[in-house]
Amino acid sequence: MALYGYTIGEDRDGNASNGKQLDVYRFLIPTAPTSLITPTRVGTVNIAGTVTNADLEGLGTNPITGRVSAVNEPRAGGTPSTPPTVIRVDNVDQPFAGTSVLPTLTSSDLRRFGFDSGADFGRDYSVSGQPIVLYNISGNDDSKNGSVGSSLYKITTATPGVVSLVDSTPTVTERQGTQPTNLGKFADGLAIDNLNPGRTRALASDFSTADGDGDQLYKVDLLTGQLSAPIVIRNSAGQPLNVDADSGLAFTNVTGSYQQLFALLETGFVYGITGYQDDLNAAGLGLGDGFATATLLGRVNLPNALSGVVDYEGFTIANH
Template identity: 70%
Template sequence: MALYGYTIGEDRDGNASNGKQLDVYRFLIPSAPGGTITPTRVGTVNIAGTVTNADLEGLATNPTTGRVIAVNEARATALPNNPGPVIVVNNVDQPFAPAQVSPTRTPSNLVRFGFESGADFSKQQNALYNISGNKTANLGGEPVGSSLYKITTGTPGTISLVDTFGAPTTAAQTQGTQPTNPGKFADGLAIDNLNPGRTRALASDFHTSDGNGNNLYKVDLLTGQLSAPIALRTPSGQPLNVNADSDLSFTNLGSQRLIGWLETGAVYEITGYKDELAASGIGLGSATGTNGAGFATATLLGNVTLPNALATAPVQYEGFTIVNE
């Protein structure tokens, strides 16, 4: 078996009148750094009509079926929040056979927060999780921060805000005008299905434009809480300094690897996070672990040559997941 990555681009022609034509690409995950990576287009998701914000930014692999699931970016365009529907698209890998469902919001007045999003599937909870956040406060007038959402399986299933934190969810959090993790921007999500547990999940932030550098965060799937940042470094020990939307994925077969992804097609392997997760006495909100003071190493494996990813007006490829094939 081999590890393949999947990603989805934005609307190919930018013309909503003929549907949202989102191309899906597949590529081999390198075992070591090695330069350019050539992808193969395996299909196109066409979301009919004029669905607002149909970018399929959250990609996840269902560990039971081995198939790829995608979640759109259902953000609001302005306040008061009035986002388009949450869309879950199943089976966007090979063989290519997409199907669409729109989860029911619970409660009914729930508004998803955030302009950027990532997703992953938890086998332990038998649910799809989505993380959404803003990196700047001027995007729709919403405050900077990240929130975690749970999407139950089924047709259509339900979507709910994961926010206990020991206190009731506020009306502002339900309406999307107040984040549940203020000051933290995350747009990628990876859940460890080989070693399940409430904190065996990580979120990614590869943006420097939010003012706090490139980081990982531990994610508590039961409370929606994000930890203090785990700073990403280069193999030489310098702070990683990239500025792009990202996603994150664990491999779930054999020797586990954590792979990071940038919308430009850059593929990173992230190491050194295991001690941070397993260190005795470490709790959410702490950035001190046995591998130092909350650091992990990001090594560039290569760049996937996706169409127009590095153009002046680029096509963005923000979602990423890994399939064992």
């Protein structure tokens, strides 16, 4: 069984008059370090209208259907005074059949926090039967734009679905998006272990240094939306990784196989991550040794990625 990574670029021409043309690419996940990884364009999502926050930065693979869905970044503007449009686009993998819906924000004063986004599917531990929902972590890494931190949201899989904040005791400022539920903890990638489900079997990623710290992972509590203490990411020499880029995070979730974790940076660099297992296996939001190791596997040769003209921030893995 081959493992394919999926990512979606920003609007390819930046021309709002012809919609928001977001190209979807897939690429084979390498089993050993290589130089360049050649992607294939599988389709284009064209989000028409005046959707200012169109970038589909959160990608996840539904463990029931095996299909990939995407959710857009939280906010494009600097203030959360009006509710931004939330877009979920389903079936963006191969065979491509991308269709978009506009989930409803609830409660009525809900605004999403932050400017960057990561997503993955997982069980909803607040509901009997634990149905599958699309979780979305939204973060801000730059104090120029307000408080640094992250908030976790969930989107039900019905059409169009409902968006809600994951927090046991949300405050007014957290609901309205002016404060994060995890102050000082920025993350923009999300991966949920659906092979071994549990409310803390999820990791979020932070490969940014703009928030004043280094590269790290966090355990995520899918019931309360809280993040653990940081899990420091080191390189193969044992030194802090110290790259600075937006990121996507994904588990392989292959039945009958041991779990693997990968990260994709917006520039196309792919990392395999190991050494996180003792942290993920610790009870609750507790940690093992608080370290993980990232090994560079190669760079996906995505159009205009290395130059920074087009960013590719969403990432998920589908099994074909």
